[in-house]
Amino acid sequence: MQLLRSFLFRLASTAITLIGVAVIVFFVIRIVPGDPISMMLPPGATDEDIARLTALYGLDKSIPQQFLIWAGGVLHGDFGMSITARRPVLELVLGRLPATLELSIMALVIAVILGGAAALIGTRERGTKIEAGIDVGNGMALSVPDFLWALVLILLFGVAWPVFHISGRITPSLDLPFATNFYLFESVLRLRFDLWADIVSHMFMPALALAIPLAAIIGQLLKQSLKETMHLDYVTLARTKGYGENRVIIREALPNAILPTLTLVGVQFTFLIGGTVIIERLFSYEGLGNMAIDAVINRDLPLIQGIVILFAVIFTAVNLVVDLTYALLNPRLRHA
Amino acid sequence: MSYLKISNLDVRLAGTPMRLLRDVSLTVKSGEVHGLVGESGAGKSMIGKAVLGILPRATEIVGGSIELDGVDLLALSPREHRYRLGQSCALIPQDPLTALNPSRRIAPQITDRLTNILGWEAKRARDRAIELLDEVHIPDPERVMRSYPHELSGGMRQRILIASAFAAEPKLIVADEPTTALDVTVQKQILKLIKEMQQRHDTALLFVTHDLGVVSKICQSLSVLYAGKVVESTDVRSFFDEPAHAYSRALLAATPKYTDPEASLMPVPEAVIAAVKAEVEAADKSWKHD
Numbered sequence: 001m002q003l004l005r006s007f008l009f010r011l012a013s014t015a016i017t018l019i020g021v022a023v024i025v026f027f028v029i030r031i032v033p034g035d036p037i038s039m040m041l042p043p044g045a046t047d048e049d050i051a052r053l054t055a056l057y058g059l060d061k062s063i064p065q066q067f068l069i070w071a072g073g074v075l076h077g078d079f080g081m082s083i084t085a086r087r088p089v090l091e092l093v094l095g096r097l098p099a100t101l102e103l104s105i106m107a108l109v110i111a112v113i114l115g116g117a118a119a120l121i122g123t124r125e126r127g128t129k130i131e132a133g134i135d136v137g138n139g140m141a142l143s144v145p146d147f148l149w150a151l152v153l154i155l156l157f158g159v160a161w162p163v164f165h166i167s168g169r170i171t172p173s174l175d176l177p178f179a180t181n182f183y184l185f186e187s188v189l190r191l192r193f194d195l196w197a198d199i200v201s202h203m204f205m206p207a208l209a210l211a212i213p214l215a216a217i218i219g220q221l222l223k224q225s226l227k228e229t230m231h232l233d234y235v236t237l238a239r240t241k242g243y244g245e246n247r248v249i250i251r252e253a254l255p256n257a258i259l260p261t262l263t264l265v266g267v268q269f270t271f272l273i274g275g276t277v278i279i280e281r282l283f284s285y286e287g288l289g290n291m292a293i294d295a296v297i298n299r300d301l302p303l304i305q306g307i308v309i310l311f312a313v314i315f316t317a318v319n320l321v322v323d324l325t326y327a328l329l330n331p332r333l334r335h336a
Numbered sequence: 337m338s339y340l341k342i343s344n345l346d347v348r349l350a351g352t353p354m355r356l357l358r359d360v361s362l363t364v365k366s367g368e369v370h371g372l373v374g375e376s377g378a379g380k381s382m383i384g385k386a387v388l389g390i391l392p393r394a395t396e397i398v399g400g401s402i403e404l405d406g407v408d409l410l411a412l413s414p415r416e417h418r419y420r421l422g423q424s425c426a427l428i429p430q431d432p433l434t435a436l437n438p439s440r441r442i443a444p445q446i447t448d449r450l451t452n453i454l455g456w457e458a459k460r461a462r463d464r465a466i467e468l469l470d471e472v473h474i475p476d477p478e479r480v481m482r483s484y485p486h487e488l489s490g491g492m493r494q495r496i497l498i499a500s501a502f503a504a505e506p507k508l509i510v511a512d513e514p515t516t517a518l519d520v521t522v523q524k525q526i527l528k529l530i531k532e533m534q535q536r537h538d539t540a541l542l543f544v545t546h547d548l549g550v551v552s553k554i555c556q557s558l559s560v561l562y563a564g565k566v567v568e569s570t571d572v573r574s575f576f577d578e579p580a581h582a583y584s585r586a587l588l589a590a591t592p593k594y595t596d597p598e599a600s601l602m603p604v605p606e607a608v609i610a611a612v613k614a615e616v617e618a619a620d621k622s623w624k625h626d
Contacts, residue, residue: 240390
């Protein structure tokens with residue numbers, strides 16, 4: 001009962017968040033200077049042409065009126081037509097979503113593996129030079145933003161020692177048997193490991209660039225809470241049972257130390273998704289972020305709206321998943 | 337036959353001349369309860385921790401030996417050391433509220449030593465755990481086994497920790513002020529339970545406490561500590577009848593008597609403290625270790 005109520009409350013607050021985002025985006029992109037019509041017409045177009053095109057896209061109405069028309073469409077699942085691509089926004093956005101999701105999740109996995117390893121090794125070797133080295137590495141990873149890491153990676157593994165692809169999502173000449181846009185996932189399901197290797201080789205550098213700062217945060221915070229947990233009585237008691245350091249860290253300390261890290265990873269993961277916008281641009285990766293930049297450049301208002309709403313949905317979904325995981329891992333919350 | 341024999345044990349704060357244990361020697365016979373008494377910071381718990389190999393990282397053992405059943409633990413490899421301790425020793429911790437892992441159920445916290453260190457099968461370990469919970473008078477052991485620590489009271493948790501300590505039939509248990517963190521009404525029950533379990537399983541017990549009343553009830557022998565030094569190590573009867581050391585006498589005089597609750601308590605006289613301090617300092621001068 002309690003659980004159902006908090007879930008409904010959660011749902012309602014999500015709806016309000018999305019409405020707020022929709023309102024802000026809709027009005028802001030119409031107030032800032034620049035309009036899509038002038039981007040579309042060749043120089044020397046007559047006032048009559050401009051007026052005709054403006055009316056065609058409904059941009060001659062007042063902004064609140066435009067909003068009501070658009071919002072009414074959204075409620076029916078119609079996010080309007082992209083001005084530049086002349087195709088439904090929903091179709092365009094959902095077509096790109098899998099690419100960005102796969103990239104973000106791959107980045108998250110890399111960040112958890114790197115950060116987790118740094119935290120575990122740092123805890124095991126606490127007080128030694130190894131821990132100091134890990135701290136220095138973390139500091140460097142954190143103080144350089146992801147797009148600079150992207151450039152470093154491109155220079156290292158794309159130019160100096162070209163082992164990974166630096167552009168695109170997949171080699172264009174390959175024959176694609178895919179039914180969905182989840183290339184990475186589907187290539188595994190279809191057992192096409194040749195394609196899978198090609199996709200990973202394209203995704204690895206952008207994913208790593210996104211992952212490095214997050215890995216540093218995970219490493220730092222998890223190590224800190226692990227070290228605190230290692231002083232607690234139940235960890236000491238476990239030592240007297242004859243367990244070695246590794247087992248004590250992983251079995252006794254980690255399940256408790258991971259909780260604060262988990263919350264932070266949820267928040268940071270949403271930042272990481274935001275980071276895909278620039279990273280996708282740098283690697284010419286055909287995801288939502290790249291599409292967002294094009295949409296802004298072309299003043300493709302409906303497309304911008306659709307992308308931003310989708311990002312907002314992803315953010316709230318991630319937060320919901322984090323909360324649920326937290327309840328799952330913490331027995332004290334489960335019964336509350 | 338002494339089961340635990342600590343000889344000339346010296347512990348200091350790592351990398352500093354700060355001594356935490358000074359030339360500590362004591363023996364505990366098989367099946368005997370040995371009390372460790374002294375003021376806060378005298379090093380009582382430190383001895384227990386040294387025996388169990390759980391000294392804080394900031395400390396180091398600089399001399400002496402800890403023999404368990406004739407084997408010097410400090411000469412073993414860390415792995416062997418751990419393993420031997422896990423098989424033959426256990427700890428009853430001070431605070432039951434923090435000594436159980438909050439994210440694990442009770443069952444694995446009792447059985448994990450049996451399955452992982454002694455190599456028992458899961459079913460056998462489980463049956464043994466239920467039997468033990470029954471022994472420490474926990475009603476409905478099956479339900480408790482499935483519980484998480486936060487669902488149980490402090491007294492229950494201490495009973496569980498006692499059951500867990502006796503699970504592998506250890507030869508020696510270190511009880512580190514096991515009743516201090518408990519309610520006064522529960523303290524008595526827990527003390528009785530520890531004594532009952534100790535006698536039934538014929539386990540040697542190193543009982544750390546600052547309560548001489550508890551010592552008189554449960555111990556056969558005791559060591560009195562001051563500033564990390566054993567000032568007197570003797571059997572309980574001669575300690576209470578005629579304490580040999582001036583500090584011991586002062587400590588006894590400072591303890592409330594159940595027989596005479598009106599009698600005024602004597603604080604430990606300053607002269608006695610000065611004398612025992614001088615004794616410690618004299619010992620420090622002759623102690624040469626870099």
